[in-house]
Amino acid sequence: MTSLHETGVTVRAPAKINLHLGVGPVRPDGFHPLATAYQAISLFSTVTATPADDWAVTCTGQVGIDTAGVPLDDTNLALRAAKLLAREHGVDQPVALHLDKGIPVAGGLAGGSADGAAALLACSLLWDLSLPPARLLELAGELGSDVPFGLVGGSASGHGRGELVEPLEDHGRYDWVVLTFDTGMSTPAVYADFDVLHEGVEVPDPEIPPALVAALRAGDARALADAVGNDLQPASLRLRPQLAEPLRAGLDASAYAALVSGSGPTCLFLCGDPDHAASVAAALSPYGRALVCHGPVPGATVL
């Protein structure tokens, strides 16, 4: 092992939102075909990988982030990422991983996936593996549907079960209020409810609205507001009906658009500029923790 990295490598990766989440009929493997437009926003998780005698993972939360639900065993996505990379590339050097989470847990913002993406990049550098980006993306796709996007960042399309990611041309900056709640939601439970809602109904193949692609290309937040959407939102609202109230309150407070993020419960409010976002956030603060963010931001980055 080179002495270059004895002090460890730190990588940060962003939260994702789905500007549009198109969901198709459940596949035989239990996953759903997606056509989604991702955007990386300015909430980050950092992972530090340090050579160690044994595999280990520790976790802290940035201000306001409750990490009680983060597993510290072999199911932890960052640890799974490190071990997968070691196994696939013949590395015999355990690492201690430290996660510092700034992305709410189980919120529909792919916080665990960001940890997985950051751990993959950090360990590949720590171990001097010199892997082509396509190989890291392939391993990321094995770990979870949203992990490849954590590496790519920016604005991007996602197909397959979300793991097939291609950058989208985006000339805008978008100001978001991200409303988070203390209690998370289970992604599998929301997809299962989507299936119940669509029983006996023919679900068309999902697609990303061309108007959304055009809005990003033009960098036009108002046009983007007209094109956002989430096919999981009815299921999330059925499981958590009280989300209807803040969604309505955000629109009443003049947000351009309001939608559930991924499987929820986090809600997203598109605004015109940072001051607008601050005033929408103030109106939403009775309902949860309202964070002012912007996107797009880059994917996993070495610090």
Ligand code: C5P
């Ligand atoms: O891939 P990931 O581990 O993030 O998926 C978590 C769960 O979400 C899956 O086990 C599945 O129940 C559901 N899912 C799905 N279709 C997708 C992505 C996720 O049904 N495209």
